[in-house]
Amino acid sequence: MPVNRNALIRYRTIDNCLKNRYRKWTLEDLIDACSDALYEYEGIDKGVSRRTVQGDIQMMRSDKLGYNAPIIVVDRKFYTYENPNYSITNIPLTGQDLDRLTEVVAILKQFKGFSHFQEVSGMVQKLEDKINTSKNEQLRIIDFEKNDDLQGLEYLDEIYQAILRKQSINITYQSFKARQANLFIFHPYLLKEYRNRWFLLGMRDKGQRLMTLALDRIQQLAIGETPYHENRKYDMQNYFKDVVGVTVNENQRPEHIELFIDNRNAPYIITKPIHPSQKIIKKDNNGIIVHLKLQVNFEFERVILGFGPSMQVLAPRKLKLRIKKLINESLNNYLKEGE
Secondary structure, X not given: OOOOHHHHHHHHHHHHHHHOOOOOEOHHHHHHHHHHHHHHHHOOOOOOOHHHHHHHHHHXXXXXXXXXXXXXXXXXXXXXXXXOOOOHHHOOOOHHHHHHHHHHHHHHHOOOOOHHHHHHHHHHHHHHHHHHHHHHOOXXXXXXXXXXXXXXXXXXXXXXXXXXXXXXXXXXXXXXOOOOOEEEEEEEEEEEEEOOEEEEEEEOOOOOOOEEEEHHHEEEEEEOOOOOOOOOOOOHHHOOOOOOOOOOOOOOOOEEEEEEEEOOOHHHHHHOOOOOOOEXXXXXXXXXXXXXXXXXXXXXXXHHHHOHHHEEEEXXXXXXXXXXXXXXXHHHHHHHHOO
C-alpha cells in the first residue's frame, strides 16, 4: 500500500511522541506535534485535522503497513505504547523491502574501489549481511563490532537533524562524576564516534569553550526554542587531528613522542597506526621505533598500557614517568593480594 511522505512524517512524529514516556500525550498534543512536523519538514502551515491523526493511529495499529503498533489509551485520554520498548522503526523488513535493498546494494557495489566510496564500503557490507540474514534466515557471515546495550543511540538522528537545521537542543544530562542529572540548553556542532561510543560536541553558551557529551549519558533530549549559536571559532573538521580519542585540551600543544614496539606486536602497529602522524624511524630484529606528534590524553595512555610489556615509551621523559607510575600502581594492587 503506497504511503505518501506527509503520512510518513505524521507516523514518525506520533511514534516519537509515544516513545517519550516522560510526558502524557492527548490527541490534541499529537495533532499539534504532527502539524509542527509538517510545517518544519514540508512548509505546510494549514495544520492537521483531528480526523487525520485518528486515522493515522488506526493505520499504525493495523497490519496494513506491518506496524501493528500497541497504541493504548490510558484514563480514556492519554495515548501511549503498551510496550515501552516498541517503535515503528524496530519492525522487521518485509520481503519487498529486502528486494529493494538488494537492488540498492548491487548498485552501490559497482562503485567499489573509487576513492570517494571507501568511507561507505563498510556500511554496504553491513547492509548486505543484514539482507542476506533476513532473507535466508541464516547465521551472520560478518560480525561487526557493536554494543547491543549501548544507550543514547536513539538520539542520533534527532541530534543530526538539529545540527543540520542549526537548532539548539534541551538536554537532561548526567556525567559519570555528577551526583544528579542537569537540564541545560546546548548548541550542537559535531557528532563523533570512538570505539563504538558516540559523542556530541557543542557549546552551552555563546563564546564558551567546546564541551564533549557522551550520548549514553543523555537521559532526555528535545529540540529547543533558544536561537542557535553558530560555531565561528573552531575548525570542527580538524578538531581531533592531534589526539587519539575524543579528549582535546585546547591549551596543550602536540608533543613529539617515540615508542618502541617489540617484534611480535610491530605488525599490528604498522598495519593499524595509533595515529595518522605515526612514522617508523627505526626497524630491526628486536622491533620498531615509531614517532608520533599528538596531545597526550587519557585515551592515548590507555592505548600504551593496553600493549603491556610489548610497548615502551622512549620520549618524552614526562610521559615515560607517567606510564611507569601507572604500571607500578597496577603492580602494587596485585602485590597487596599476595600469591
